[in-house]
Amino acid sequence: MSILVNKDTRVIVQGFTGSQATLHSQQSIDYGTNIVGGVTPGKGGQIHLDRPVFDTMGEAINDVNPNAALIFVPAPFCKDSILEAAESGIELIICITEGVPTLDMLVVKKRVDELGVRLIGPNCPGIITPGEAKLGIMPGSIHMPGSVGIISRSGTLTYEAVKQTTDLGLGQSSCIGIGGDPIPGSSFIDILKLFEADQDTKAIVMVGEIGGSAEEEAAEFIKSEVTKPVISYIAGQTAPAGKRMGHAGAIIAGGKGTAADKILKLEECGVNIAENLLEIGTKTAEVINS
């Protein structure tokens, strides 16, 4: 088992014919992901990467029956694309694009919640279930099927956690990047619930960073609802206050959202802390083997 995606997931790519979408869709296909087609308005009827292109999500649903949408459209158009996917009846939407206006997400998040659709991202590396399906931009080769579930707000930092758990022979059940934006489609808690219920996941690695209070809320949830061991690393222990550290959501505002506060809260709630990013793998192995 795994969470959210597996070899049977039928993927439709929105913004399919763009350069980024083409590059990453090809890599996903090579990884074995079942991409059934794409949507690019105005290019319906074409064939791209040996798969059909549609003008609208509605046509794609009728013709190739996808159950997950992977979005690569430019930021100004993401609101439209996510809403189109959500209204089409698809169950899972993953938005990779960085730079979506926050107020767009405010409305989008409310609507996808109403419709009961699960949104991952935006501004995220996507989801991978090693050996089965890769819906995102992560390098497939560093992953290995296994027992650790990984959730993260950051892309390359997730790769570090993945590489370390692969090198130690632990492998991953699934890895999810929830994205670095202030209003993410799914929170740590949403994904923790799924990993808690997944039989193949023995331990959960949660990679957080400064800004907001998602890690603190997750800590409370872990304390009361998660029985599996959780290992956490928080990036930004040396970040100055009031500066946006790359990600739109990574900012210490009004003295809140510091790494120290988050680590303290996580420790209080029984989470195992990897003090340094180099220790994520060894800490996880230690916890699993104890």
Add this chain to the structure above:
Amino acid sequence: MNLHEYQGKELFAKYDLPVSMGRVISNAEDAVNACRDIGGNKWVIKAQVHAGGRGKAGGVELINSPNEAVAFAQKWLGKRLVTYQTDADGQLVSSILIEECTDIAKELYLSAVIDRGSQRIVFIASSEGGVNIEEVAKNSPEKVIYESIDPLTGAQPFQARKISKVLGLDKTQTKQFSKILPNLMNLFINCDLSLLEINPLVITTGGNLHCLDAKINIDSNAIFRQPEIAEMHDPSQEDIRESEAAKNDLSYVSLDGNIGCMVNGAGLAMGTMDTIKYFGGSPANFLDVGGTATQERVAKAFKLILADPEVKVVLVNIFGGIVRCDLIAEGVLAAIEEVGVSVPVVVRLEGNNAEKGSEILANAKVKIESLNNLKEAAKKAVELA
């Protein structure tokens, strides 16, 4: 992106919010005419910088003659104002706002933020104004109200009445506030704000509500659809290297240390800074070169890092996901040659084709410490700094 007070007030005026009549000057000789235009015989004069705490730092004065305005302008224009919110260098004063004087009966607090927890725009109001709102919230929480706005309905009159109660407004002021709230909400949405703060919002001796200050932040992700606001950008208020980085689409924040960092990905960049600290070093900057670390971008990043005279060593940490490490290695070499890097460079390549990348670096003419292990690379950088 931050706006100056005078720019915020220009937006306030457009949205029919009560602000003082004022003039902005960037030359001392314009001060006399500005005072005459405004009229009266008492004015408030304020240095315009992107930082709070201006009053205590001498950047705000009450004046009784146009000559005093000239003197104030001569004293501050082109100088740097240091407040408790700025660094030791302060912020450049390139414009000054002169306003008619407002007689204050009571100071209140009003702000709006995007609350990440509730995923709503939330208005925060308090009957205690002109002070640090976090302190008020801590010491007398009953004086602060948080009112969440549904993105689909917008701000409703009942919400204005609810806030008015906590602010202690009378009937006339409540009516005024019932106009102010939806107007602020429209401003927030239409201009893609991420923060709006009026501290203080005042009741004048005449009994009317009045916006005495205006602090506005715009969502950087939405600047593309806010051309008028993009024009208001004042690069003089930013760190020179940070604005240079922004022009090149690089994410850069300058710090106090001496180890320059070049990393792909924001999270890993923070993680790398933390690792340097962990081994007893001190990072000179945060820098995310992005997912596609091409030679051109790497060269620009090197230039930025080396523009900081404190930098004694550069640590390059790249996790090659989609990009191949051998291509990055070639990019790093070409960039070092192009820029003429004179400080030691430590490179850690991991991921896609990392071994081939390390080989290229090992055989290079320039001396590079190439390690495929972050721990060793960070230790080496700390040792060389």
